[in-house]
Amino acid sequence: MIPPGQTNGLAGRESNLDYESLNMTESNLIKRRQFLQTAGLGTASILLSGKTAGAANSPVTPQQRSSSAKPNVLVIMTDQHRADLMTCAGRDLVPTPNIDLIASRGVRFTNAYCPYPVCVASRMALLTGLYAHSTGAITNRDRLDWRYRTIANHFTDNGYLTGLIGKMHFLDAHNHGFEYYMSINDWLMYLGPKVQHYANEIANHPLGAHFFKTVDDGGAGLPDVDGLWLKGSPWVGNVEKWNFDNMASALEPEDHLDMFLAREAAKFINRYREQPFFLVTSFMKPHSPFYPPRQWAEIYPVDKMTLPKVGDIYQYPPHIQRRIKNMASLGEKRQRAHRAGYLGNLAFVDTCIGHVYKALEKEKLLDNTIVVYTSDHGEMEGDHGLYQKFCMFEPSVRIPLIVSYPKHLPEDKVTAALTEYIGLYPTLSELAGLEAPRKTTLLDIPGAPERMDAASFANVLRHPDIEGPAAAFSEFNLRSRISEYMIRTRRYKYIFNHGTTHELYDHEADPGEFVNLINDPGLKKVRDQLRDRLFAWYDPEKNPYRQK
Known part of the structure; x- marks a missing residue:
């Protein structure tokens, strides 16, 4: 079992939380999960429970799980x-x-x-x-x-x-x-004051400004460190040039x-x-x-x-x-x-x-x-x-x-x-x-x-x-005027670029993709076939998710 005193956010350190007073004992969590499964929600209970781990996320004992055959x-x-x-x-x-x-x-x-x-x-x-x-x-x-x-x-x-x-x-x-x-x-909490070094390094990285500006909307994957580099923050300290x-x-x-x-x-x-x-x-x-x-x-x-x-x-x-x-x-x-x-x-x-x-x-x-x-x-x-x-x-x-x-x-x-x-x-x-x-x-x-x-x-x-x-197949569309859709076969790669020049590469002759053959008249049939197969997978012309 995940120990009752261990929770996400402490990275394995002992917690002072009283799980009895929170009604979050392992026994209660098992009953809660069993109830939700009986009610037909299955693991949706875990999704609804929020971003917690440790005991609050592992209510099933080893005895309740299948044996080592899996x-x-x-x-x-x-x-x-x-x-x-x-x-x-x-x-x-x-x-x-x-x-x-x-x-x-x-x-x-x-x-x-x-x-x-x-x-x-x-x-x-x-x-x-x-x-x-x-x-x-x-x-x-x-x-x-x-x-x-x-x-x-x-x-x-x-x-x-x-x-x-x-x-x-x-x-x-x-x-x-x-x-x-x-x-x-959890790592940031583990670092404690040493997170200063990390904040200094990021703040002066050529991509650092982007890295930090996008934190609130998830661009960096670090949602809880937004205050570390704000002007006047004590965390910023004496930053050296990159x-x-x-x-x-x-x-x-x-x-x-x-x-x-x-x-x-x-x-x-x-x-x-x-x-x-x-x-x-x-x-x-x-x-x-x-x-x-x-x-x-x-x-x-x-x-x-x-x-x-x-x-x-x-x-x-x-x-x-x-x-x-x-x-x-x-x-x-x-x-x-x-x-x-x-x-x-x-x-x-x-x-x-x-x-x-x-x-x-x-x-x-x-x-x-x-x-x-x-x-x-x-x-x-x-x-x-x-x-x-x-x-x-x-x-x-x-x-x-x-x-x-x-x-x-x-x-x-x-x-x-x-x-x-x-x-x-x-x-x-x-x-x-x-x-x-x-x-x-x-x-x-x-x-x-x-x-x-x-x-x-x-x-x-x-x-x-x-x-x-x-x-x-692959796709790339950031809800802008530019979007790209790819089909890769054993020999060719065709890229449909919405509203602009398309691309065609012959991987037998040009594995580095240095020669765009999109306008080669001898490959018109190949180009048309690849386009049809790509559009059968997803039609970029319809582009239903281009704007949100």
């Missing part, structure tokens, strides 16, 4: 990790021994795509198995309707203890089905968010090893801010960084041209600093991943645990003169995806099958032996799809050499 599930996520920056993917630029270890014990996808190259939309699609155009959660300001039935709801209702440790970009007070929830704010020659963080490695999350995930695994669990451990890095601990920052000196090739920008749509020009105006030194910080972040988060994976090994749970490694979207890292994501180029939409389940799935295999990571919901359900969810919602939502958009890719995991799906 496999555990561990989903390890990072933020903004592009698919090719792993040693196991053939790039030794960044040492990723722990991600490589997971890959050596499972199946790695080389053509896995995110449904939306933006944090919130991509993560909510993963949780629901529904594309962003189905839920309406398309920007970093959009809240997922709590009535959607998430993968956490599904596993909870099937006898699992469900936990979320880290960043998921929930923008409301609901846990969306997770019984145990430890958020970024130093491009020193990318090292002032925080010790153990005080960094991702190392904190790794420790808490390891504690969770140790504490609940006797019962089936579904745990999502979601790290912040390699996403900005680019201040890895010194040991990792020193691996990548800024002046040693090289910049990638930039092709003819005038073949791209005007909005992409503008972005490239804006990035060029930053200057080469800042671009090199971006690359150095990103690589340092990635090397550090791999170390954190290792701590979580080794916790499974220590508890002898590897053979009975499905382990997933993935990321919400990629990172351009200077390719085509672009940084961050927000586009349909491969570095932005293609993501790492590895699934390991020793003795049940092939090991050390690579598949080129096209895959969409929103398929993890039905895939993990199938691998765990659970029936597919019958509904996409807990309670009725007007206009909500009755069936999940996502399809299981468990068959590809069992047979990595098969071709798999014929196409993968």
Whole structure:
């Protein structure tokens, strides 16, 4: 059981709350959940209970859960990790021994795509198995309707203890089905006065102003630190100018968010090893801010960084041209600093991943645990003169995806099958032996799809050499005049850019996507067929969620 004295917000410290006086004993919570299930609400009770974890979120005892016949599930996520920056993917630029270890014990996808190259939309699609155009959660300001039935709801209702440790970009007070929830704010409380160092670093990061200004609407995923950088706040202190020659963080490695999350995930695994669990451990890095601990920052000196090739920008749509020009105006030194910080972040988060994976090994749970490694979207890292994501180029939409389940799935295999990571919901359900969810919602939502958009890719995991799906899709629409919709087949990528120039790339001849073939008369039939298939998936001309 989660100890009655432990609550979310204290990160494992003892609480002085009197649960008897609050009528929140474990016994009462069990009765409350049983009542709500009898009343037909199921895990909606957890969603309605607000953003609390600990005892208030885990009312079911191990005795009430099914036995160890069910496999555990561990989903390890990072933020903004592009698919090719792993040693196991053939790039030794960044040492990723722990991600490589997971890959050596499972199946790695080389053509896995995110449904939306933006944090919130991509993560909510993963949780629901529904594309962003189905839920309406398309920007970093959009809240997922709590009535959607998430993968956490599904596993909870099937006898699992469900936990979320880290960043998921929930923008409301609901846990969306997770019984145990430890958020970024728990780390801030753990830091105490040392949060000063973090506030200083962020305030002077080139993306810092954006990072902080968007906190209230969820852009940073740090909803409770809004007062730390306001003018006149005692937290701001003596801030130094951002130093491009020193990318090292002032925080010790153990005080960094991702190392904190790794420790808490390891504690969770140790504490609940006797019962089936579904745990999502979601790290912040390699996403900005680019201040890895010194040991990792020193691996990548800024002046040693090289910049990638930039092709003819005038073949791209005007909005992409503008972005490239804006990035060029930053200057080469800042671009090199971006690359150095990103690589340092990635090397550090791999170390954190290792701590979580080794916790499974220590508890002898590897053979009975499905382990997933993935990321919400990629990172351009200077390719085509672009940084961050927000586009349909491969570095932005293609993501790492590895699934390991020793003795049940092939090991050390690579598949080129096209895959969409929103398929993890039905895939993990199938691998765990659970029936597919019958509904996409807990309670009725007007206009909500009755069936999940996502399809299981468990068959590809069992047979990595098969071709798999014929196409993968992605979309990007921030309710502006610019919106992008992608279909990727085994050879071609077609991008429909609403109201402007479209794009077509031949991946056999041009894997780097440097030559836009949209006006090639010899490919008119290919272009028209891809457009028809894209519009059959979703019609961008109708664009019902363009304005809210």
